[in-house]
């Protein structure tokens with residue numbers, strides 16, 4: 320039995336003693352659609368990167384909040400690159416899904432697509448991984464989150480790789496020593 324199957328066996332879809340239950344990706348998937356207006360653009364009439372990041376943060380935060388059923392804050396954003404520009408008048412679709420829930424944090428995968436107003440020239444423009452931390456309503460301190468049940472092969476791939484991404488970002492943030500990064504180490508030593 321794989322590690323993922325073992326983990327998922329531990330969490331049924333019913334609440335345990337701590338009020339936590341395994342939740343599927345589909346329960347919190349969030350999609351936002353926006354048309355690019357003059358106020359959203361840079362001097363070249365393309366969508367300004369900062370505006371896109373803001374929308375990605377909002378969609379990711381809604382997705383994280385739905386999964387955790389708590390208020391969440393953005394802890395980090397990684398691997399943002401603007402691969403294709405988005406024009407004035409284009410329609411942008413931003414999709415967010417939970418890839419993995421850890422202890423008090425969740426990793427959210429945000430993908431951005433754009434098309435013209437007629438739905439033509441549909442293209443994937445951007446993607447990023449966000450980490451959100453759930454806060455307890457009373458203490459406003461980090462609190463435990465519901466585990467994620469990854470069902471499809473794609474969800475399970477993202478679930479597994481999320482552990483390596485988490486170690487990498489915690490090392491870069493100075494919160495983990497490289498020698499403690501067991502998942503990353505396993506990637507290089509696995510035969």
Ligand SMILES: CC(C)(COP(=O)(O)OP(=O)(O)OC[C@H]1O[C@@H](n2cnc3c(N)ncnc32)[C@H](O)[C@@H]1OP(=O)(O)O)[C@@H](O)C(=O)NCCC(=O)NCCS
Pocket residue numbers: 392393394395421422423424425450452461488489492494
């Ligand atoms: C994120 C925040 C809640 C972490 O608080 P903290 O007291 O350091 O809490 P902890 O050390 O208990 O860490 C809590 C979780 O955050 C994660 N975390 C902390 N810093 C992180 C970072 N830079 N990248 C990714 N995850 C991070 C930890 O790994 C932990 O997750 P886990 O429990 O699932 O393992 C706190 O730093 C904060 O409030 N930051 C400001 C958030 C904010 O205002 N965002 C809005 C936009 S700037």
